[in-house]
Amino acid sequence: RKEVEQDPGPFNVPEGATVAFNCTYSNSASQSFFWYRQDCRKEPKLLMSVYSSGNEDGRFTAQLNRASQYISLLIRDSKLSDSATYLCAVILIGNEKLTFGTGTRLTIIP
Amino acid sequence: DAGVIQSPRHEVTEMGQEVTLRCKPISGHNSLFWYRQTMMRGLELLIYFNNNVPIDDSGMPEDRFSAKMPNASFSTLKIQPSEPRDSAVYFCASSPGQLYGYTFGSGTRLTVV
Numbered sequence: 568r569k570e571v572e573q574d575p576g577p578f579n580v581p582e583g584a585t586v587a588f589n590c591t592y593s594n595s596a597s598q599s600f601f602w603y604r605q606d607c608r609k610e611p612k613l614l615m616s617v618y619s620s621g622n623e624d625g626r627f628t629a630q631l632n633r634a635s636q637y638i639s640l641l642i643r644d645s646k647l648s649d650s651a652t653y654l655c656a657v658i659l660i661g662n663e664k665l666t667f668g669t670g671t672r673l674t675i676i677p
Numbered sequence: 678d679a680g681v682i683q684s685p686r687h688e689v690t691e692m693g694q695e696v697t698l699r700c701k702p703i704s705g706h707n708s709l710f711w712y713r714q715t716m717m718r719g720l721e722l723l724i725y726f727n728n729n730v731p732i733d734d735s736g737m738p739e740d741r742f743s744a745k746m747p748n749a750s751f752s753t754l755k756i757q758p759s760e761p762r763d764s765a766v767y768f769c770a771s772s773p774g775q776l777y778g779y780t781f782g783s784g785t786r787l788t789v790v
Contacts, residue, residue: 601778609783611781613778654720663772
């Protein structure tokens with residue numbers, strides 16, 4: 568089983584819709600969680616950290632469910648500019664290695 | 678801050694040649710990471726350094742790959758000899774600590790023919 572798993576998609580969503588991604592992790596010792604965004608032929612860029620209590624940044628909401636070992640990303644009122652690949656990533660306790668999922672491809676349709 | 682700087686942006690080389698990729702981390706970041714990204718395998722961690730010391734190189738695919746960090750502002754990833762299956766995008770990233778995530782460089786797109 569992979570350490571971090573994501574549905575690769577693609578997700579094709581109309582502009583203005585709400586879309587949600589989940590990401591599961593296999594190691595319960597995972598401590599830090601992140602969502603990254605990667606545009607085509609660009610580097611991954613940190614979108615947001617995921618805190619135990621959940622956190623929101625504008626149209627983006629990230630949540631952590633430790634019991635079920637998954638994190639989620641919700642995008643409200645999606646924009647054309649949200650089209651990208653979204654990567655989740657986790658770090659284990661006592662470690663600095665960031666392990667990435669393979670990413671979920673999102674396309675927002677006009 | 679200029680961010681993480683990688684060079685070259687693109688590299689095309691013939692099989693068997695030596696390839697050296699370079700990275701300058703963000704000043705003050707004490708951890709540096711080398712990743713490889715392919716369509717088939719996604720982002721794979723090759724090696725990471727903390728305070729210029731290699732901590733975990735378990736992701737380095739084989740002895741043809743080596744990495745160094747002679748000081749806090751410079752790191753290299755070397756492939757010798759290169760093979761076509763090494764073709765990928767190689768990213769360098771740096772971090773001030775695990776709670777902050779990483780900042781990635783723009784990557785080096787390597788093609789071995």
